[in-house]
Amino acid sequence: MPKTVRSFAKINIGLCIGRLRPDGFHELRTVYQTIALHDIIRVEVKRGTGIEILCSDPRVPRDDSNTCSRIVDKAMAALKARGRVVVNIEKRLPVRGGLGGASSNAIAALVALERVLKKQWPWPEKLRIAAAVGSDLPLFLIGGTVLGAGRGEEVYPVRDLPSMACVIATPEIAVSTPKAFRDWDATFEQPERRVISTAAAAKLTLSHGSDRITESGRALSAWLGRQYEGRIRNLSGVPAGGRGRAGNPLLDLVRTGIENDFERVVFPQYPELRELKRVLKREGAVYASLSGSGSAIYGLFRSPTAARRAAAKVRQEGTTALVTSMLTRQKYWEKIWC
Template sequence: MRILEKAPAKINLSLDVLHKRPDGYHEVKMVMTTIDLADRIELRSLNDDKIRIVSHNRFVPDDQRNLAYKAAQLLKSRFHIKQGVDIMISKSIPVAAGLAGGSSDAAATLRGLNKLWNLGLTLKELASLGAEIGSDVSFCVYGGTAIATGRGEIIKHIETPPHCWVVLAKPDIGVSTADVYQNLNLDEVNHPDIDGMVKAIQEQNYNGICQKLGNVLESVTMKMHPEVAVIKEQMKRFGADAVLMSGSGPTVYGLIQYESRIHRVYNGLRGFCDQVFAVRLLGERNTLD
């Protein structure tokens, strides 16, 4: 039996860090939405009782470091599954990019194995399991558009933003999320207007969304990696309506309302980055169908 699942990337429309928690994590408040840039996950039953990761991307680990592996391992352990599984990951989302590619792969694996192994779990139950794997996995189980709080695992769904284009550019660098948080000084950053962002989305106010984009980690990553700031300035210069770094970076995205402007922004950025994508904002929730 074969199960196919789509694993969409996410972008942060707003990302705020409130304080450091006693458990060592940071308390966050974010508005996230999915975009039409996605990995593909193919699951096949194995007779052998083992988990096998198959990917042609050399940056994707094929052992316990892989979040999709952890997702399968968690389900096997929790529900005493004695079957094995082949997890084939076809990557389109850049690795370590601030787009939750690994988390979305894990979420798609949870949804797919729920079908493959006839577990009968709800999305809410899968999201709860996802929180044990990583902070973004719960959101990725659901997809759509949501406010995420706690360490990112408490999800409240909101309306889908108005349709627009998203151009993404990832510089050829890696960013350590742990290092970004370590260098974060909450007394020195501008906190985004999360409530204003939610209101703009509820009102389907595209200009309002553009005005309220904000990411408290952006200035930290830019100090560590000045090329992120260069890409952001170039994206603005080429005509994006609003520009922001996603997650802890280094990917920068621009929102563009009119398709006629896409090619200028996309082609302009190709001179600065090898990994440039032009996709639609997705914002639709996943189902178990």
């Protein structure tokens, strides 16, 4: 019997890029957050063999390069299952928008396949295979607020941020993630090859990989510590660390200076993306940023009313804008089944 699931998107609340590793990937630190925007994935197993990908969006690959095909192939072998797997993707999320659509589709297909087959892969094995298929995949096996490390595939569930209204601006721009990484390396990791001022060289040196990752890790560790400090304060009734009342965890995170490093190479090439971020901030976003390498720009708002007003302003500027909300881990798994 076919099974249908929602394939939720994610945003990156900050993304720190480290040095290029020997395996060809960059070391990263990020906070992933799942949101309610989604595609629809329908999976069924028929007689025969092979994997068939169906999607009306011509930009979605339907061969074995599709992440759904790759993870289904591994799952069928690991579960010792037989049959022809048909995966139907109803695409609602932008393609190459930095919202993790392809990665989320793959995990949704895996979740549905397990239900169809009435077999389940051990969680450690699912996380291992998901990481082998793509860096963003493991976060969708957790949902909610997730700390990402390594090349993004090392995921650690953290205390969920309170759900906030979210505006996603989706301009008709396709940003290549590999190119964005190459641009980062050319601009910030090899300053000695460029003719620049001493002051600029000093600034670039400060942004170098290992130091940046260390500094980002310390800032995130301090933020996480404050969240649990707040929990102790709430349980005991005594302010921890001498602080008065608990603050908004998102605001605490923003105060660490967290930002998306991709903005530094993507915005100069696509200044309209920088302007979209400015519009969202002018309209009252608590935090606004590029998601992943883009091109989606998001803003987090204190109320749905404020978010709708900001989305209307973005649309007036000629860009599609959607109003949604952050999904906690519990809501993520409650809402995944259609």
